[in-house]
Amino acid sequence: MKILITYSSKTGNTKRLAEGIYNNIQLSDVTLLPIHEVEEVESYESILVGYWVDKGGPNEEAAKFMEGIKGKKVGLFATLGAYPDSQHGWDSLLKGEALVKEENEVVGKYICQGAVDEKLIEVFRKFAPGNPHAITEAKLKRYEIAKQHPNKVEMESIAILFRERLV
Template structure:
C-alpha cells in the first residue's frame, strides 16, 4: 500500500499539519509533496490530502486536485480560522468530501484551527461596522487563539488518527 501525503498551504499551517501526519505514519511506502508538485497519483493507493479553508470549503488549488482523484482511498485534513468543532468547520470538510466521494472512498477526516495571516486581519480591521467580516472583540480573541494552531496537540492527534485508521485499513485488506 503506497501512501501520498499532499497539501495546499498559503501560509504554512496546513503544511505543518501535513508534515506531522507524515511523520506519524509507520508505513514504509510513503511520500510527502505539495499539491502543486503532484501531476499524477497513479502509483498511490492512499492519498491523504490537506487544504486550507477558503470561503467555507477547500481552497481552489485543492478543489481542482481533489476533483481529479479516482479510485483512491482518501483521508482529508484541513486548517481553518474558525472554531474546529463548528458547523462551519464540519461543512468545510464535507465540501472537500463532496468533491471526491463519488469516485473514491473517504476513510478519515480531520480539521483544526490555523493562524490567520496578519494581512487578512488587517483587511478585516478596515471594514465598516455591520460588514459580516468587521472586527469585534470576540473575533480578535478567536484570532489570538488561532495563533497557537495547529498546536503540537493538534498535530499529534491528527497523526495518531491517520496512523490508527490506516492500520485498520491494512487489516481489512489482509
Template sequence: MKILLTYSSKTGNTEKVAEAIKDIIPEDFHFCKVQDAPSPEEFDVILIGFWVDRAMPDRDALEYMQKIKGKKVGIFATLGAYPDSPHGRESMQNARDIVKENEIIGDFICQGKIDEKLVEMFKSLPDNHPHAITEEKLKRYEIASRHPNEEDFERAKHIFKLAFKSLAVEV
C-alpha cells in the same frame, strides 16, 4: 500500496500538520505540495491537506481533489474558525463531497493562524460587514494563532494511524 501525502498551505499551518502526519506513514510514500503532486492515478491511497477558503478547500487543493477517483482518501484541513463550529463542519462536509467518488479513510480539521493580510483587511471593513472586526473575533484570532499545536498534531497522527491500520498497512 502506493501512498501520496500532499498538501496546500498558505501560512504554514497545513504544512505543519502534513509534516506531523508524515511521521506515521510507512517509509514508501510520496510527499509533496499539491502544486507539485503527480497524477492521482499513480496512487492507491491519497492523503490531501488544504486550508479552508470560504468553507471550501483552497483552489489548488480543490483542483487536485476533483481529479481523484476510485482511491482511498484521507483529508485534513486548517481554518481560522473553531473546527467544531458550523463553518468548520460545513468546510469538512464540502471536502467530503468533493471526494465522494472515493473511499474516505479518515478526516481531520484544526484551527490555524489566520493570514495577517486577511486580518488587516477585516479591520478596514465597516461595522455592519459580516467579517468586520469585533472583540469576539479578535479573541478567536488570538486563539487561532496558537494552532496547530502539539495536541493537534497528535490527533491528526492518531486519526491517520487508525486509517492505515484499517487498511492493514503497518505504521
C-alpha cells in the same frame, strides 16, 4: 501500501499539519509533497489531502486536485481561522468530502485552527460593523488562539486517525 500526503498551504498552517502527519504516521512508503509538485497519483493506494479553508471550502488549488482523484482511499485534513467545531468548520470539511466521496473511499477527515494571515485581518479591520467579517473583540481573541495551531497534539492525533484507518 503506498501513501501520498499532499497539501496546499497559504500561510504555512496546512503545510505544518501535513508535516506533522508525515512525521507521526509511522507507516512505510509514505511520500510528502505539496500539491503543485505532485506529478501523478496512479501509483498511490491512499491519498491524504490537506487544504486551507477559503470561502467555506477547500481553496482552489486543492479543490481542483481533489476533483481529479479516482479510485483511492482518501483522507482529508484542513485548517481554518474559525473554531474547528463551529458550523463553518464542519461545513468546510463536508464541502471537501463532497469533492471526493463519489469516486473514492473517504477514510477520515480532520480540521483544526491555524493562524489567520495578518494581511487578511487588516482587510477585516476596514469593514463596517455589521459586516460578517468585521473585527470584533471575540474575533481578535479567536485569532490569537488560532496562532497556537496546529499544535503537536493535533498533529499526533490526526496521524493516529489516518494510521488506524489505513492499516
